[in-house]
Amino acid sequence: MKTDPVLEIKGLSVDYGLGNQAVRAVRDVSLTLNRGEVLGLAGESGSGKSTLAYGLTRLLPPPGVVSAGKVIYYPPGGEPVDVLSLTPAGLREFRWAETSIVFQGAMNSLNPVYKVSTQLIDVLEAHQPGMSRQARTARARELLKMVGISEDRLDAYPHQLSGGMRQRVMIGMALALEPKIVIMDEPTTALDVVMQRQILRQLVDLRKRFDFSVLFITHDLSLLVEFSDRIAIMYGGRIVEQAPASVLYRDSLHPYSDGLLHSFPALRGPRRDLVGIPGSPPDLRSMPSGCSFHPRCPKAFDPCSVDVPVLGTPADLQGPARKVACWLHPIRNSAD
């Protein structure tokens, strides 16, 4: 297990609104992204996964505010940087050059009135002002080729491209400055399954070539099981379980992870019953006491409705590095 962090999120909380009206969408989340790994972040709609991504890149639309925590970026061979305290100019430089994002809406991520080339090039213009015009065009061409789009599409407008092509363009754009981290916020949700697979394959290849880390956000746990190294599960704004992908798939500890895993059919291996999770995600304005999952949890018992379980390594388990926040698996050392 590599433990060379490239991004460390420490106790991040994100609120929507201020004062008494504030709704806490992300609660005290700590998460580490290691160099070169694909970290999957899964959860239902409203669990706070996208908010987490927007929060750590400081792209939260108002009234979203980061109310606590730190986001530390470790540049290769450089001093760690606290992303949340960067100046506006520093932040602009940091964005895309170190952390790029591929957004959910493949259809709307490109500006409809500019050519693909213009939008690929303006990133280069903003971050590498010294680059010559020919060099920029050549780079844009190269980026398109990298994601498997023919060069003559450089002069196309977004509406002339299919959804899959647009998302490829976005992926190409995300790699324009060879960032160390690429955040993918449901990058394939708007696409059909065949296109999903193609794009993810490509992503895996590109990741090998350019060695960036990926924070992959999705509600589709089945994708993560296949494509990510580690998986973190979010519920009600908290990380409830974190484990290597294969471990989580085989033996999930948190009843919520278990529910998610039993919400899609396995293509290989023995048949399993599809169960799903009864009930609906918690209302962030009035979170249940104790563990926020307890009203929907089939295994809830006495302490669940009273105390909030802390994320930690469970005492009853040896072996791979994994963490869970559940009273069924009390953590090894509460001082941890």
Next chain:
Amino acid sequence: MSYFLRRLAFYVFTAWAALTINFFIPRLIPGDPVSALVNGMRGQIDPAQIQSLTVLFGLDKKQSMWEQYTSYLAQLARGDLGISFGNFPLPVSEVLTQALPWTLLLIGVTTVLSFLLGTLLGVFAGWWRGSWIDGLLPATTFLSSIPYFWLGLIAVALFTGVGSFLPASGGYEPGLVPGWSGEFIDSALRHSLLPAATIIVASVGGWLLAMRNMMVTVTAEDYITVAHAKGLSERRVMMNYAARNALLPSVSGFGMALGLVVGGTFLVEYVFSYPGIGLQMLDAIAKHDYPLIQGIFLVVTLAVLAANFLADLAYMALDPRTRKEG
């Protein structure tokens, strides 16, 4: 290109339809010019004079509607708009060329200015939502909801009078001869300041509100978040990503407004007795001056069509999605 030609054909057809309607409308107005003139003379006119007036205006020929229509079209083709009854014996074309520049300059310039100003303020108000510039909105909306003639009269009452720099009415100092002399231009400018200011005050709010709301809609789009995430400068995101897209609906509105420049603002000219097309039109209607009414309608119609055509072209240039291939 074929799209362009199709648009052009559409506009030619519309122009023809407008010309035809333009032919019929004055003939549907009750009364005729001779009796209007007779009424104007308060009966001090004898039957022989009435007869000669009728002959003079060409109303004695007892032509059928169809004959009148064909000769109307033939005249138009020659650029002959007939002779104005009300400004006899001036031809309509000459009345129009005297009045048009006043309207075009005053209303045209103010329309463009108010569009630019309102749109720019709208960009800022939409971008910095909730800031002081956004707080201008209620004030400008209030100003644009005031009936224009009232705003104009208040302006006249407040800012003009004996010894004031701003004249209350007219297009230039009486006694000056229109021409390219410094004195005349100075006087014309001074006369246009107050009407221009009132037009801008009354119309800037509309542009501001439209642009501000489009900005708010557009800034919620994903590509704006992407532009921020790309680390582009705030100015670039605001102008090239947000405003560039938010502008599109305003462009069609601007095309319409430009088309209405020629005929749409007769209230301004009426309040300030400004010697433009609007004032001529009121005059022509009062005098049953068919040829002049027709001439003005013709100019207004063509202006609206031309402005819409230009707006179409601008839209095609600005929004690639409206361009059809082939």
